[in-house]
Amino acid sequence: MLELRKDIFADERDDNLKEIGKGTQRQDMLGHVTGTSTYFDDHKLQGMLHLKVLRSPHAHARLRRIDTMEAERSPGVRRIIRGADVPRNLNTLLSLINFGKDDEPSLAVDKVRYKGEPIVAIVADSPREAFEAMAKVRVDYEPLPAVFDVEEAIKPGAPVVNEVYPKNTFIYHDVYDHQKLRFGDVERGFAEADHVLEQRYQMSPIEHAPTETNGSIAAPDTNGRYVVYTSTQALFFSLDTCAKILDVPSNTFHFIGGTVGGGFGGKVDTLTEPLAILGAMLTGRPVRYQLGREEEMQFGSPRGAERIYIKDGVMRDGRIVARKIRAYFDSGAYTRLSSYAVVKCVAHLPGPYTIPNVHGDVYCVFTNRTPATAMRGFGVTAMDFALECQMDKLAHLVGIDPMEFRILNAYRDGDMKAHRREAKNTALIECVQVAAEKAKWPLREEMKRMSSRKDGGGSRAAIPATPLEAVAQRAAVSQQRTTYDRAQPATIQQPPPLTPTPPPPRPPAPSPSHGATRFSSVFGTRRR
Amino acid sequence: MTKTPLQFRHNGRDVALFVDGGVNLLVALRELIGDMTPKFGCGQGGCGACSVLIDGELHLSCLTLAETVNGRSVETLDGLKEGPNLHPLQRAFMEQFAAQCGYCTPGMLMAAKALLDRNPSPTRAEVVEAISGNICRCTGYEPIINAILAAASGGRARA
Structure with missing residues (x-):
C-alpha cells in the first residue's frame, strides 16, 4: 500500500532509512483493540457531579434578565454558574501569544451572538437533574437583527456582531481590517493577458464530527490543585487558557490527556475545561462536562466557511500572468482561530505556482454563526479547492491538458514566491507526473522530462516592481473576458450567459480511457 | 426515584x-x-x-x-479476549492498522464479531454492510474492512 519513490530526488538524502518505508506498530494500538485506552470520559470518580449548559436559541439577542431562582431549588442541583462567577469572563485563544483582543465570554452576560452560545451552567448530581433544572431557568431575550453573510456583515449599517470588533472584521496589529499581499502589478498583467477569467467560490462550514465529543472532568486534588482529564488536542495550551480565565497560576492544574477520540482541529478551543474546573472549585467535587452531539455541532467550532473571488489573466501558451484574490473567512461570532487562518491563507497565495503578478486581500469577518476554528490545513484547504477548480477552468479556456497546465505553471526551486521567499525543495511537478502515471493520464514526453529543479530561478527569482495600489489598465480589444459569476443568488439554476465573446473551441476530446471525459462533462454542464 | x-x-x-x-x-x-x-x-x-x-x-x-x-x-x-490471548479480530485490527484514534474501535470490533459469528467467510460487500452502522472519522474504513476480511480468512485457522 505504501510506496516510497526513492528514484525522485534520490541524491537529496542518505538512503539508509531505518523506519520510513517500513511498518511500525503504534504504541497505543493494543489499548485501542482491547478497549483499555483511557479517554477522558473513562474516569469514574467518587462523588462526581455533572455540568450542563443552557444555550442561546437565538442567533443574536440581548439578554434582558436571567432568572435562576426556580432552577436553584430544583432537586439535585449543587450550583448554578453565571457569567459573573467566571473570574475573567472574556478571552481569545491566541491571547497567549499576544494575538488579538479578548472577545469571547465563557458565559454570555449582556448579549448572545450565535445560536448555541453558553449562558448559564448547571452543576447537578446527575445529567438528568441538570437538564431538569435547565428547563426552569428563565431568560428574557430581546432578539436583535442578525447577519449571516460575510459580505453583508462588512457593509455599512450591518448589525454589529461583536462590539470588540465594531466593523465586523478582525483587526490586525490594531490597524488593518484585512491581510494584504502585493507582488508585481496585477492590473498590467490583466491588460496583457489573452484571457481573463473571474470566478466566485463558496464553501460551507465543515464539522469535524469526532466520534468522541469534546469534554473534560475536573477534580479537586490535594494542595489546592485540580486534576483535569480532558479530550483536548492541545494540553498545555488548554491549561494556560484555563489559568487565564480562572485567574490562577498555571501550576494550579494537572492536565491529563493525550488519548483523544478524534480531533482534526476541533479540540483545540478549550471549550469545556474552564467551566468544569470552575464547577469543581465552587462545589469541591469532581465535575464532568461532556458535550452532547448537538452541542458538539452547534457550540463546537467547525471549519469556517470561505467566500473566494479569483481573477486570473492567462496567455494562450498557458502562462498565468496575473492572479487577484479577494476572500472572506467566516469567523462566526468570535475569533477563536480564524484570524490565524487568514494569515496562513495569504502566505499560501497564489498556490504552488509561479505567477509574476499577485494581489491578495483576505478578510476575517464576524457573523452571527458558530465561531470557526482549526481543521486540517485551515486557511489553505478551501483556498486550494478554489484555486484548483480555477486551474481546471483556465486549462480548459486555453485548451491545454489540465495536468500539463499545472506543470507549466508550477513553482520550481529558486523561484520567488509572492510573499518574497525563495521557493526551495519544490515538488509539484513530480507530484503531477506521478499522479498522471498512476491515473494512466497521458503526458507528453517533454512534460515527463520537466523537473522542479530545472529552469527555476533566474528571471523567475526577481521581485517585480510593485505599485502601492495597481490601477486598472486598458486591455487589448482581442482579450477574452469570461466570468461565471452568478448575478443574484436567486438565479442559481440559471447561470448567466457568457460574455462578451463565445468561448474558444473545445480541445479535441481525449481518449476515454483515463477519465478525461469526465472532466469535459463537468465543463459541459457548467458552460451550457 | x-x-x-x-x-x-x-x-x-x-x-x-x-x-x-x-x-x-x-x-x-x-x-x-x-x-x-x-x-x-x-x-x-x-x-x-x-x-x-x-x-x-x-x-x-x-x-x-x-x-x-x-x-x-x-x-x-x-x-472479546480469550484469556490472555487476543481474539483473531483484535490481532487483525492491530496488524492491518485498523484503528487511529481508537474511539470507534470497540463498536467496530463488536459489529465485526456479530458478522463473523454468523458468517465466518463474508464477502467484502457483506463486511461493508456489517459495519455500515459504525462511523469512523479517521481511517477511511479501508483498513478496517481489510482487517475483518483477514480475520475471517486467516485468523480463525490460526486461532
Missing part, C-alpha cells in the same frame, strides 16, 4: 444492579458496572460507538433501555 432490580450476564459473568427508570444500557455498563469499552458518541443511534452484543445480536447500547436486558447475555469488547 424508584430503582428497578436488574440481572443479566455480562461477558459470561452474572451481574445484578439497581437502575433508575429510563437509564440506557450504555450508562448501566459504563457507570454502574464500570465496563468502559462501549463508548458514547452521539446518544442517538447514529455512530455505533456504543455497539454491544445482546444474546449474540448487535445492538446500540445507547438506545437500549437497561431494563430490557434482564435475564439476557450482554457481550462487550471487554469480553
Whole structure:
C-alpha cells in the first residue's frame, strides 16, 4: 500500500532509512483493540457531579434578565454558574501569544451572538437533574437583527456582531481590517493577458464530527490543585487558557490527556475545561462536562466557511500572468482561530505556482454563526479547492491538458514566491507526473522530462516592481473576458450567459480511457 | 426515584444492579458496572460507538433501555479476549492498522464479531454492510474492512 519513490530526488538524502518505508506498530494500538485506552470520559470518580449548559436559541439577542431562582431549588442541583462567577469572563485563544483582543465570554452576560452560545451552567448530581433544572431557568431575550453573510456583515449599517470588533472584521496589529499581499502589478498583467477569467467560490462550514465529543472532568486534588482529564488536542495550551480565565497560576492544574477520540482541529478551543474546573472549585467535587452531539455541532467550532473571488489573466501558451484574490473567512461570532487562518491563507497565495503578478486581500469577518476554528490545513484547504477548480477552468479556456497546465505553471526551486521567499525543495511537478502515471493520464514526453529543479530561478527569482495600489489598465480589444459569476443568488439554476465573446473551441476530446471525459462533462454542464 | 432490580450476564459473568427508570444500557455498563469499552458518541443511534452484543445480536447500547436486558447475555469488547490471548479480530485490527484514534474501535470490533459469528467467510460487500452502522472519522474504513476480511480468512485457522 505504501510506496516510497526513492528514484525522485534520490541524491537529496542518505538512503539508509531505518523506519520510513517500513511498518511500525503504534504504541497505543493494543489499548485501542482491547478497549483499555483511557479517554477522558473513562474516569469514574467518587462523588462526581455533572455540568450542563443552557444555550442561546437565538442567533443574536440581548439578554434582558436571567432568572435562576426556580432552577436553584430544583432537586439535585449543587450550583448554578453565571457569567459573573467566571473570574475573567472574556478571552481569545491566541491571547497567549499576544494575538488579538479578548472577545469571547465563557458565559454570555449582556448579549448572545450565535445560536448555541453558553449562558448559564448547571452543576447537578446527575445529567438528568441538570437538564431538569435547565428547563426552569428563565431568560428574557430581546432578539436583535442578525447577519449571516460575510459580505453583508462588512457593509455599512450591518448589525454589529461583536462590539470588540465594531466593523465586523478582525483587526490586525490594531490597524488593518484585512491581510494584504502585493507582488508585481496585477492590473498590467490583466491588460496583457489573452484571457481573463473571474470566478466566485463558496464553501460551507465543515464539522469535524469526532466520534468522541469534546469534554473534560475536573477534580479537586490535594494542595489546592485540580486534576483535569480532558479530550483536548492541545494540553498545555488548554491549561494556560484555563489559568487565564480562572485567574490562577498555571501550576494550579494537572492536565491529563493525550488519548483523544478524534480531533482534526476541533479540540483545540478549550471549550469545556474552564467551566468544569470552575464547577469543581465552587462545589469541591469532581465535575464532568461532556458535550452532547448537538452541542458538539452547534457550540463546537467547525471549519469556517470561505467566500473566494479569483481573477486570473492567462496567455494562450498557458502562462498565468496575473492572479487577484479577494476572500472572506467566516469567523462566526468570535475569533477563536480564524484570524490565524487568514494569515496562513495569504502566505499560501497564489498556490504552488509561479505567477509574476499577485494581489491578495483576505478578510476575517464576524457573523452571527458558530465561531470557526482549526481543521486540517485551515486557511489553505478551501483556498486550494478554489484555486484548483480555477486551474481546471483556465486549462480548459486555453485548451491545454489540465495536468500539463499545472506543470507549466508550477513553482520550481529558486523561484520567488509572492510573499518574497525563495521557493526551495519544490515538488509539484513530480507530484503531477506521478499522479498522471498512476491515473494512466497521458503526458507528453517533454512534460515527463520537466523537473522542479530545472529552469527555476533566474528571471523567475526577481521581485517585480510593485505599485502601492495597481490601477486598472486598458486591455487589448482581442482579450477574452469570461466570468461565471452568478448575478443574484436567486438565479442559481440559471447561470448567466457568457460574455462578451463565445468561448474558444473545445480541445479535441481525449481518449476515454483515463477519465478525461469526465472532466469535459463537468465543463459541459457548467458552460451550457 | 424508584430503582428497578436488574440481572443479566455480562461477558459470561452474572451481574445484578439497581437502575433508575429510563437509564440506557450504555450508562448501566459504563457507570454502574464500570465496563468502559462501549463508548458514547452521539446518544442517538447514529455512530455505533456504543455497539454491544445482546444474546449474540448487535445492538446500540445507547438506545437500549437497561431494563430490557434482564435475564439476557450482554457481550462487550471487554469480553472479546480469550484469556490472555487476543481474539483473531483484535490481532487483525492491530496488524492491518485498523484503528487511529481508537474511539470507534470497540463498536467496530463488536459489529465485526456479530458478522463473523454468523458468517465466518463474508464477502467484502457483506463486511461493508456489517459495519455500515459504525462511523469512523479517521481511517477511511479501508483498513478496517481489510482487517475483518483477514480475520475471517486467516485468523480463525490460526486461532
